[in-house]
Amino acid sequence: MLKKIVLYATLALMILSAMPMLVVVGQENECDAFESGSDAERTSYYMGEGAAFIRSSNFASAIRSYTCIIEDIDSDYADAYYNRAAAHTARRSFEDALEDYGQVLSLEPSNFQAFNNRGVVYAADGEYELALADFSSALNADDAYIPAIINRGIVSTIQGDLDSAEADFLQVIELGDLEAVIADLQDPERDPEAPLPEYDQDAVLAYALLGIVQSQRASTNYDNYLFLAGGNADGRVQSAAGALESRFEFELRFDDGSWFLLANLADS
Numbered sequence: 001m002l003k004k005i006v007l008y009a010t011l012a013l014m015i016l017s018a019m020p021m022l023v024v025v026g027q028e029n030e031c032d033a034f035e036s037g038s039d040a041e042r043t044s045y046y047m048g049e050g051a052a053f054i055r056s057s058n059f060a061s062a063i064r065s066y067t068c069i070i071e072d073i074d075s076d077y078a079d080a081y082y083n084r085a086a087a088h089t090a091r092r093s094f095e096d097a098l099e100d101y102g103q104v105l106s107l108e109p110s111n112f113q114a115f116n117n118r119g120v121v122y123a124a125d126g127e128y129e130l131a132l133a134d135f136s137s138a139l140n141a142d143d144a145y146i147p148a149i150i151n152r153g154i155v156s157t158i159q160g161d162l163d164s165a166e167a168d169f170l171q172v173i174e175l176g177d178l179e180a181v182i183a184d185l186q187d188p189e190r191d192p193e194a195p196l197p198e199y200d201q202d203a204v205l206a207y208a209l210l211g212i213v214q215s216q217r218a219s220t221n222y223d224n225y226l227f228l229a230g231g232n233a234d235g236r237v238q239s240a241a242g243a244l245e246s247r248f249e250f251e252l253r254f255d256d257g258s259w260f261l262l263a264n265l266a267d268s
Helices: 002-018 039-055 059-073 078-090 094-107 112-124 128-141 146-158 162-175 178-186 201-232 235-250
Strands: none
Touching: 039 059, 039 078, 059 078, 078 094, 078 112, 094 112, 112 128, 112 146, 128 146, 146 162, 146 201, 162 178, 162 201, 178 201, 201 235
């Protein structure tokens, strides 16, 4: 993915340096850049330009770049829809993002990243059942796609289905073989010069999410105790329960959307 972004950006910079009179963002006709180039060259230019705008958080300009491909070059270019959807998502233009991800999936029905990302948009908009359906579709296309498993677990947690959430997070830990990684790194006889094991950083998040789910179970247990104990409740438990409730209210809420995992740019 990174190689592709760099390639697009490099092509865009090469073309910019060769053609000093290229489009200036904000002018009326914004799709005249490298007008004499082939469709492939112009597509590479606008993909690189859009990627550069996304990296600088200039999402409106990125949308214009990808729109140039869709409207002026190739209306069936899935990567342009995909990346434009990501820019719309960053601007919280959810309806536009859903439309673009839908277009990607009409062109590439097995694009598990598009299913995952559309699921995140649905979840951010509170459409949890539609989000779960998309995460499941992503996993039907690639049953080891960790972001979709994590995202499904987050939605399950929001809906109060802690058993399903816990199963998803444990599955991620198993898929990432993270217990073996920890055992390797903590081995007292490990050679300090040995290379570090490789592991998926997305998978690591499952430990934190599992901890949140287990803390939510603890919070429920505290509440049950306090309800049944009434005025005879132990003060230590009351203090612990209050601290845990505060953490969830201010720090560990899943429904703010910040825990979901997006695939930012298309790989293909």
